[in-house]
Amino acid sequence: MVHPWGDIDWLMPRIGNKQWTTISCASFERRSIAVPQWIVKSAKVKEHFVLRITDPENRFTKELESNTDQNEREILALFKTSKVDYRVEKLLGEPSTWYQLARDASSTPGVSLLLDISAMPKRVFLFLVKQLLSSPNVQDLLVCYARPEGYKEGPLTEDAEPPAALPGFARVTETDGGATLIVGVGYTAFNLGELLQQARGNDLKFLFPFPPGSPAFRRNWRLLHELVPNIPIKTEIQRVHAMDMFAALDWITTVGKQATGTVDLIPLGPKPHALAMALAHRKIGDTAEILYSQPHTYSPDYSHGIAKTRDGRSHILAYCLRREGKDYF
Numbered sequence: 282m283v284h285p286w287g288d289i290d291w292l293m294p295r296i297g298n299k300q301w302t303t304i305s306c307a308s309f310e311r312r313s314i315a316v317p318q319w320i321v322k323s324a325k326v327k328e329h330f331v332l333r334i335t336d337p338e339n340r341f342t343k344e345l346e347s348n349t350d351q352n353e354r355e356i357l358a359l360f361k362t363s364k365v366d367y368r369v370e371k372l373l374g375e376p377s378t379w380y381q382l383a384r385d386a387s388s389t390p391g392v393s394l395l396l397d398i399s400a401m402p403k404r405v406f407l408f409l410v411k412q413l414l415s416s417p418n419v420q421d422l423l424v425c426y427a428r429p430e431g432y433k434e435g436p437l438t439e440d441a442e443p444p445a446a447l448p449g450f451a452r453v454t455e456t457d458g459g460a461t462l463i464v465g466v467g468y469t470a471f472n473l474g475e476l477l478q479q480a481r482g483n484d485l486k487f488l489f490p491f492p493p494g495s496p497a498f499r500r501n502w503r504l505l506h507e508l509v510p511n512i513p514i515k516t517e518i519q520r521v522h523a524m525d526m527f528a529a530l531d532w533i534t535t536v537g538k539q540a541t542g543t544v545d546l547i548p549l550g551p552k553p554h555a556l557a558m559a560l561a562h563r564k565i566g567d568t569a570e571i572l573y574s575q576p577h578t579y580s581p582d583y584s585h586g587i588a589k590t591r592d593g594r595s596h597i598l599a600y601c602l603r604r605e606g607k608d609y610f
Contacts, residue, residue, distance in 0.1 A: 284527035285601035285609055288590070289319060289425060292599045299393040299421055304330045304386055304409065307353035308400030309345045309579070312587045315427035315595040316397040317356045324395070328364045330386050331356060334402060336372050339440065339578040348581060372402060373575070376448035379405055383412035393421035398552055399597075404575055406552075407559040408449045414563070414602065422603040426524075426552055428596045430586030437583050438576035446570050450546075450559070453567035458542025459483055463533055465550030465558065466490065485516060486536060490523035490551050521554070526600050529557035530610060537565035544569040556600070560610045 285292060301324050305317050320326060333353060336345065357365065366385070370378050386394060394413055398406040406424075413419050446452065461484040521529045537544045544565055548555035562569045588596040601609055 283609060285604070286525075286527060286599065289597040289599040290323070290594065292601065293323065293423075296421065296423065296601060296604055298325070300325045300327045301393050301395045301423075302326070302328045302330070302386055302389075303395045303397065304332070304382070305356060305397045306332045306334060306399070306401040306405075307349060307356050308334070309348035309352070309581060310400040310429065310584050311348075311352065312427045312429045312584060313352050313400035314355050314359075315587045315597055316395075316399055316425050317359050319595065319597055320395070321359045326363055328366065329360045330366045330368070330382065331360070332382070332401070332405075333367075333369045334372050334405065335369065336579065337577045341578060341581050344581040345579065372404075373577075376408060379408045379448070380412060383409050383416070387413055387416040387418045390418045391420045392418055393423075394419055395423045395425060397425045397427075398556070399425070399427040402575075403548055403552065403555050404447050404573065407447060407548075407555060407571070410556065410559050410602070411449050411563070414608070419603060420606055422601075424556060424600045424602060426598045426600075428524075428588035428598070429584035430588050432584050433580060433582045435580075437580050439578040439580075441574040441576045444547075444572045444574045447573050450562055450569075450571035452543060452570035456542045456568055458540070460543045460545060461536065461540040462486065462545045462547065463488060463536060463558075464547045465529075465554045467550040484540070487516065487518045488529060488533065488550060488554055489518050489520045490554065491520035523551040524553050524598050526553035526557045527610070529554045530560050533557055533561035534564050537561055537569060540565075540568070542568070546571045548573060553598070553600070560602070564610075 285295070303320055303326060307313055333349065357367070368382065396406065396409060396413070410424065413422055463486050465488045519532050521532060533546065546558040546562060546569060548558050548571065558571055562571055590596050603609065
């Protein structure tokens with residue numbers, strides 16, 4: 282099957298002349314403005330949905346809100362001549378919130394949707410992707426991801442909840458076979474280390490983003506050893522480029538379909554790999570579950586800047602999940 286992804290300026294002409302409905306997230310991360318900037322210059326748009334997601338009150342709230350205010354002003358100014366549906370929602374709100382957003386954005390038959398996940402929390406965009414793909418009205422679905430210039434050293438998040446199934450991705454069917462755990466490696470273990478220690482003896486596999494540049498490489502390995510201090514030599518570690526969502530999807534799906542029991546997917550790594558897990562969950566079936574430990578607090582300098590291409594454009598990747606009603610995953 283063709284895997285349509287790449288630089289947004291390369292991919293978009295190949296998708297064809299569309300009028301897009303967009304879903305963006307105004308965030309404290311500077312990269313949240315990258316895709317909106319690209320949209321106003323390069324895409325025909327019917328309507329914009331702009332989200333602002335509020336975290337539980339924490340010690341960084343004032344700074345996070347100030348940064349978000351600035352990015353939100355810029356995004357809304359970019360979209361000032363277009364129809365905008367602006368919504369403020371809670372990070373830990375009910376799934377019905379995101380269900381309603383997906384339903385509203387896909388209410389028109391034949392709609393072409395562009396979903397910007399750059400600064401959108403995983404618990405939100407994974408649910409949105411699942412719902413949008415389930416809508417017969419969605420003719421085209423393009424997921425976009427702007428890379429940051431870099432991430433801070435040290436802890437990125439605090440106060441994570443206990444591991445639990447993400448909304449929309451709980452297991453439906455239990456089996457008698459052994460469990461398979463697939464862990465997407467990132468920078469932070471959240472509260473999953475104990476869960477993985479308990480899983481020793483099950484079929485434990487790691488999806489390792491490669492080749493990340495140093496110091497990201499060292500941080501990924503540091504997390505891996507934090508999660509499993511004495512990792513068995515035969516443990517499978519699959520290396521997939523951090524941005525190659527489709528390669529990650531192919532591997533996860535193959536592993537999941539070969540499993541004889543339940544399959545747990547744990548998205549600690551880059552967002553394209555998390556997106557792959559959501560799509561694999563759909564293909565593996567009722568024995569699969571996506572587990573996550575949702576942080577309540579994000580560092581204000583979680584990421585910085587917007588990565589640039591060699592010719593000075595914002596580095597935005599695009600993944601075509603559906604075109605002209607045909608799925609490409």
